[in-house]
Amino acid sequence: MAVVDPNVMNKMYRDHSGDLFAYLARRVGRQRAEDLLADTFRSAIESYATFESGPGNERGWLFGIATNLVRRHWRDEQQRLRTLKRSDLASRMGADPLVGVDDGTANRVDAETHAALLLAAVSELDPEDRDLLILSGWEHMNSRQIGDVLHIEPGTVRTRLHRIRQQLRSTLEAKTQPDPTTSGASS
Secondary structure (H helix, E strand, C coil), X not given: CCCCCHHHHHHHHHHHHHHHHHHHHHHXXXXXXXXHHHHHHHHHHHCHHHCCCCCCHHHXXXXXXXXXXXXXXXXXXXXXXXXXXXXXXXXXXXXXXXXXXCHHHHHXXXXXXXXXXHHHHHHCCCHHHHHHHHHHHCCCCCHHHHHHXXXXXXXHHHHHXXXXXXXXXXXXXXXXXXXXXXXXXXX
């Protein structure tokens, strides 16, 4: 491991830890984000010898490290979810149907349902596509910045974003369309 000037890492931390924490908190929650932020800077110190300094390179490099740590976290989480699903706990955690709700409650339930469908659709994306979408939507990074983080060309970023959005739109439309076999049509 190369020796890293503590002043350099302190400056990186001061300059980027807030943005990194916000990114991580949106991806994995505030509590887990604290751990991943620490892991990001630990990894940065360990791999500092591979860092190519230059204007703006720090942010992309640190976000790249953080994104890889999030991917590892989600792989672990997916495994836990598969285990939960196999144990059938998920089906036993369902809520009772809502009876006699007012319009405000119905609208909130409807919005929560759509949000849940969107989150489910996003969770079904390939991890690389999910990372790209989140860097664009939540972190407001442009194609060049995303390309720097994920090591792909800006044109590829734009093409993949277009495909991802189409895929999400199709998935949501399919999940919100009524099932013709269960509609109340009588014969």
